[in-house]
Amino acid sequence: MNDASARRLPESAPGRVYVWELPVRVTHWAIFLSVVVLCVTGTYIGRPFSAGGATTDRFVMGIMKVVHFYAAIVFDVALAARIGWMFFGNRYACWDQFIPLTRERWRGFVKTTKFYCFLRHSFPETIGLNPMLGLLFVGIFALELLMAATGFALYSVLAPIGSPMRVFRFLVPILGGLQDARWTHHVGMWLLITLVLAHIIAVVVISVAQRSDMIGSIFSGYKLIVDRQDGERDNG
Amino acid sequence: MTEQGWLERELKAHGVSRREFVKFCATMAAILALPQTVAENLAEAIEKADKPTLIWLEFQDCAGNTESFLRASRPTVAEIILEKVSLDYHETVMAAAGHQAEAALSKTVKDYAGKYIAMVEGSIPTGADGAYCTIGGKSALQIAREVCGAAAATVAVGTCAAFGGIPAARPNPTGAVAVGDAVPGIKNLINLSACPANAENITALLVYYLTMKQWPPLDQYRRPLFAYGKLIHDNCERRAYFDAGQYVEAWGDEAHRHGRCLYKLGCKGPVTFQNCPVIQWNQGTNWPIGCGHPCLGCAEPNFWDRMTPFYRHLEGVPGFGLGSNVDRVGIGLAAGVAGAFAIHGVARVVSARRAARADGEKPEGESQ
Numbered sequence A: 001m002n003d004a005s006a007r008r009l010p011e012s013a014p015g016r017v018y019v020w021e022l023p024v025r026v027t028h029w030a031i032f033l034s035v036v037v038l039c040v041t042g043t044y045i046g047r048p049f050s051a052g053g054a055t056t057d058r059f060v061m062g063i064m065k066v067v068h069f070y071a072a073i074v075f076d077v078a079l080a081a082r083i084g085w086m087f088f089g090n091r092y093a094c095w096d097q098f099i100p101l102t103r104e105r106w107r108g109f110v111k112t113t114k115f116y117c118f119l120r121h122s123f124p125e126t127i128g129l130n131p132m133l134g135l136l137f138v139g140i141f142a143l144e145l146l147m148a149a150t151g152f153a154l155y156s157v158l159a160p161i162g163s164p165m166r167v168f169r170f171l172v173p174i175l176g177g178l179q180d181a182r183w184t185h186h187v188g189m190w191l192l193i194t195l196v197l198a199h200i201i202a203v204v205v206i207s208v209a210q211r212s213d214m215i216g217s218i219f220s221g222y223k224l225i226v227d228r229q230d231g232e233r234d235n236g
Numbered sequence B: 001m002t003e004q005g006w007l008e009r010e011l012k013a014h015g016v017s018r019r020e021f022v023k024f025c026a027t028m029a030a031i032l033a034l035p036q037t038v039a040e041n042l043a044e045a046i047e048k049a050d051k052p053t054l055i056w057l058e059f060q061d062c063a064g065n066t067e068s069f070l071r072a073s074r075p076t077v078a079e080i081i082l083e084k085v086s087l088d089y090h091e092t093v094m095a096a097a098g099h100q101a102e103a104a105l106s107k108t109v110k111d112y113a114g115k116y117i118a119m120v121e122g123s124i125p126t127g128a129d130g131a132y133c134t135i136g137g138k139s140a141l142q143i144a145r146e147v148c149g150a151a152a153a154t155v156a157v158g159t160c161a162a163f164g165g166i167p168a169a170r171p172n173p174t175g176a177v178a179v180g181d182a183v184p185g186i187k188n189l190i191n192l193s194a195c196p197a198n199a200e201n202i203t204a205l206l207v208y209y210l211t212m213k214q215w216p217p218l219d220q221y222r223r224p225l226f227a228y229g230k231l232i233h234d235n236c237e238r239r240a241y242f243d244a245g246q247y248v249e250a251w252g253d254e255a256h257r258h259g260r261c262l263y264k265l266g267c268k269g270p271v272t273f274q275n276c277p278v279i280q281w282n283q284g285t286n287w288p289i290g291c292g293h294p295c296l297g298c299a300e301p302n303f304w305d306r307m308t309p310f311y312r313h314l315e316g317v318p319g320f321g322l323g324s325n326v327d328r329v330g331i332g333l334a335a336g337v338a339g340a341f342a343i344h345g346v347a348r349v350v351s352a353r354r355a356a357r358a359d360g361e362k363p364e365g366e367s368q
Helices: A002-007 A022-046 A060-085 A103-116 A131-156 A164-174 A178-210 A214-220 B006-013 B018-031 B036-048 B064-070 B077-085 B098-111 B140-149 B158-163 B199-212 B239-244 B326-358
Strands: A016-018 A222-224 B054-058 B087-090 B117-121 B153-157 B189-192
Touching: A022 A060, A022 A178, A022 A214, A060 A131, A060 B239, A103 A131, A103 B326, A131 A164, A131 A178, A164 A178, A178 A214, A178 B326, A214 A222, B006 B036, B018 B036, B018 B199, B036 B199, B054 B098, B054 B140, B064 B199, B087 B098, B098 B140, B117 B140, B117 B158, B153 B158, B153 B199, B158 B189, B189 B199
Parallel strands: B054 B087, B054 B117, B117 B153, B153 B189
Antiparallel strands: A016 A222
């Protein structure tokens, strides 16, 4: 709280709270953009269309794979950085924002559930992630780690001799063999797309319901926290 | 056991010329990824090597691995090494039968304890106390533990012996397991998977052992790296079509007739380790992908469960039918969840606004 309140703008800009630090925003968009590229190229790799023309003039799958691998590097680095930032960033980036462990977070979780179940009309005030959205992010991070693990396993057998990526061959039997890793990687993409869509819609709904400029906050870092009667109590 | 010159005698007796023998050694050098110049040294080393004692056991199998190397069109050096010279016990090819055969087996196990090589073909059923496969009144499990337990090394020939194979596929009614899983404390286990194991690889493994006096480096599934070190995909003659993005879409279409990539027909070459593209089958005649059929992935663990459906890229989604389209299910899921979230979200916001208005322009009013 102290960290955030220290950054609070003067009274002239009421309610503007610095929530998402630069590393959070950068990794957020790096992960988003790389996932978009990974989904497009990955869908081609799993279900390619045939290219016409002379074989010597074509390198469609080759290019798709290279773009996929470079996007995967961006994705993996951004994911690792974001997970690392959970332990070094401000309280809104902290790992405990994702799982309702404290009683306050748990109370917030119940309130949010009530809101979603039409049992309460105002959206409970939270500065960072609301506890329910946090739980959605547990799913998103879990799927992203699964995609990274299956991706590393699948890449480990393509990596040339001498590449450090070959050590990830140990993941292959754990994931049930390469063909199962392929299947998991493919199904994981659809689950991730599903949760990302859920996340986008949830954020739009919160942004409208809470009037907190939540959508703008992931670009600017600032959220609009209007002092409300029950605001501070719900802040957690 | 030591019997100098055994090979020379046998080669002469079978009418195999010295030239043919050196050619064989050159092939073995190639399989083992040694330079061609060592062929002469290899020949010399094989000639000087002790005659190995082999016991070939067959359990829950189709004898396909035995067939694979018996089908050689002429008595090759490989055949001599594998069956003519050194096999003390092999159910399919031995002359002895009944109690005589079993007596020969137990004699070899006793006399050469810790020295012989056990080659096992077929999986080992553990269900019903091993009653699904018995030989001479003993269960396969008992025999495997007795024979492999006292062997210097055990070579699991074929996918059934190496990984359980087809008998161990779902629902595995006989409780079949791989040799490595059936014999606790097994020493020097080497898995030569594939359905059947390539005779050239069996021979190369024995040549390696005869000449180097040790077993080759293995991968994480205990398969020799010389044969299972690279993906089929990476040595495939159709690889250029894969990278170009030119695929066979249906059996017999123009791309199929042009020999293009079989990826979309469910080829498992990209997830299968074997040296098929290099050494091929039936003495270098051809191999599955070479004659237009996608790889089934027979050398990988549990291929019958994992690599099916053979002619599709991926297995379907459980509950949506065999070979159901993963992408269609995925799109349905994503659209369904997004739709539900959107409808719920709109309803939620509208209802909150309406409640707020009813509360007299107090947007923060609570109803609880």
